[in-house]
Amino acid sequence: MQIRNxxxxxxxxxxxxxDVPVISVGNITLGGTGKTPLVAWIAxxxxxxxxxxxxxxxxxxxxxxxRNDEALMLRARLPEVPQVQNPDRLVAATEAxxxxxxxxxxxxxxxxxxxxxxxxxxxxxxxxxPFGYEHVFPRGTLREPLxxxxxxxxxxxxxxxxxxxxxxQQIRARVQQLAPRATWAEVAHLPQCLVGIAGHREExxxxxxxxxxxxxxxxxxxxxxxxxxxxxxxxRALREFPDHFPYKSSSLQALEGWAKALxxxxxxxxxxDLIKIARERLGHKPLWAVRITPQFVIGQQSIxxxxxxxxxxx
Numbered sequence: 001m002q003i004r005n006x007x008x009x010x011x012x013x014x015x016x017x018x019d020v021p022v023i024s025v026g027n028i029t030l031g032g033t034g035k036t037p038l039v040a041w042i043a044x045x046x047x048x049x050x051x052x053x054x055x056x057x058x059x060x061x062x063x064x065x066x067r068n069d070e071a072l073m074l075r076a077r078l079p080e081v082p083q084v085q086n087p088d089r090l091v092a093a094t095e096a097x098x099x100x101x102x103x104x105x106x107x108x109x110x111x112x113x114x115x116x117x118x119x120x121x122x123x124x125x126x127x128x129x130p131f132g133y134e135h136v137f138p139r140g141t142l143r144e145p146l147x148x149x150x151x152x153x154x155x156x157x158x159x160x161x162x163x164x165x166x167x168x169q170q171i172r173a174r175v176q177q178l179a180p181r182a183t184w185a186e187v188a189h190l191p192q193c194l195v196g197i198a199g200h201r202e203e204x205x206x207x208x209x210x211x212x213x214x215x216x217x218x219x220x221x222x223x224x225x226x227x228x229x230x231x232x233x234x235x236r237a238l239r240e241f242p243d244h245f246p247y248k249s250s251s252l253q254a255l256e257g258w259a260k261a262l263x264x265x266x267x268x269x270x271x272x273d274l275i276k277i278a279r280e281r282l283g284h285k286p287l288w289a290v291r292i293t294p295q296f297v298i299g300q301q302s303i304x305x306x307x308x309x310x311x312x313x314x
Contacts, residue, residue, distance in 0.1 A: 016090055017117040020097055021104045021310040024118040026111025028148060029132040030141045031243055032220025033124040034158030034189050036070050036272075037294045039108050043074075043081045045307060046104055054082045054096035056089055057108035069244055070108065072275040076199075077291075090115050104310065111151070112143055120306050123152040123182075127159045128222050130171050149179040154306065160297055161188040162226045183306070185299025189223070191231050194288040195271065197278050202288065207266055208232040213259050213285075214268040217245030224270055227290055236264050247277050259283030 023042060027033045039055060046053040055074060071083050082100045086092035089107065093116060096102045107116065111123055125131075133140035149155065155175050160168055172184055194202040211234045216224040221240040228235050239258065245251075259267050260283035267282045274289035281287055296303075 015117045016115055018093060018097065018105065020102070021120075022093070022107060022116055022118040023104070023120045023122065023307070023310075024107040024110035024113075025122045025124065026107070026109050026113075028111065028123055028143055028146070029126070029129070030137060030143060030219060032218060032223060033126040034187065034223070034292075034294070035109065035124045036073065037189060037292050038122070038124055038156060038158070038187065039070075039106055040074060040077055041294050042106055042307070043078055045304070047078075047081065049311065051103050051311070052082075052101065053104045053106055054084060054093075054100055054102035055106045055108050056084050056086075056092045056096055056110075058085065058087050058089060058113070069272045069276060073271045074108075076271070076275055089113055111148075119310055120153050121151060122154040122156060122303075123149060124156045124158050125171070125175070126220055126223070127157050127163045127168070127171065128220065128226075130157065131174070146178055149175065149182070152179050152182045154183045154185060154299075154303060155179055156185045156187055156299070156303075158187050158294070159189050159223055159226065160186040161190075162223075183299060183302045185303055186297040187294045188297055189227070189292045190295050191227050192291045192293040194268075195274070195291050196286075196288060197274055197280055201291075204231055207268075207288075210234065210266065211236045211264045212266050212268050213237045213262045213264045215239035215241065215255065215273065216270050217241035217243060217247070217273055218270055219243040227292065228268065231268075231290060233268070237262055245273075247273070252277065252279075252282075256283040259285050 025035055025039050027035055043053045043055060071085055075083060082102060084092040084096045093105050096105060132142035136142045157171060191204055193204060209232060214228055214235055267285050267287045269289050271289040271291060279287055
């Protein structure tokens with residue numbers, strides 16, 4: 001593969017443009033924006049059209065030599081899609097193209113990574129906290145000032161069903177001021193089914209109206225609480241852990257004791273948690289993850305048109 005140094009659009013220099021299309025999906029805030037389900041949706045979109053994508057990421061939060069939470073979840077969901085993790089994402093992308101013969105690169109969490117030019121730059125905003133309390137971390141949860149949104153080609157408001165239409169319009173108006181050239185899209189994150197660690201599935205109807213215990217270790221616990229409401233379950237207890245929480249033997253023993261003491265028939269978590277725990281039961285009670293699927297409310301056709309325009313290059 002030949003890597004060309006070129007001027008990146010909007011005037012930046014020193015950027016490497018690859019010989020295959022590159023789509024970046026990223027955040028302007030610190031995680032919890034529904035980015036990973038959108039990465040999976042884009043990869044599946046290309047697979048359905050006979051195109052071989054690769055997902056490239058830095059591997060944030062991973063132990064040395066291991067995949068991080070998001071990569072493990074994506075591998076379980078998309079076993080046919082190669083993933084390459086490397087702090088040097090240019091090296092990872094080169095490997096995906098040269099060694100794995102991939103035809104398109106999906107940069108997972110790549111909005112702030114500017115060494116690789118991208119053909120489509122997508123930013124996801126969480127409807128429950130879209131603007132990071134208006135301040136860069138640590139005063140707020142922004143990774144960079146809000147004016148950075150002007151670099152985005154597409155802005156996707158995730159979990160749009162969790163807020164009132166008036167709030168959605170207010171967020172959209174603010175984004176149009178910050179990124180007037182960006183395409184707007186809205187996505188509802190809907191619970192699809194229950195999944196077990198061995199890959200077996202169960203319909204949501206099996207737990208609707210039932211008392212459950214639940215826990216999560218994600219960047220936005222409020223999103224999981226909303227998912228549980230959508231499932232129609234009676235949450236007797238909910239534990240929240242920090243994002244990328246390492247479930248060690250001591251914490252698992254504590255969770256087992258917690259679940260055992262509760263008058264519930266099932267324990268629920270996110271796929272991101274389940275993939276690390278790797279157990280079918282917790283405290284002798286079935287452990288299921290709720291699988292989330294993105295459903296476009298606005299903007300799917302516009303995004304697909306952008307992706308479709310890349311196909312002639314492959």
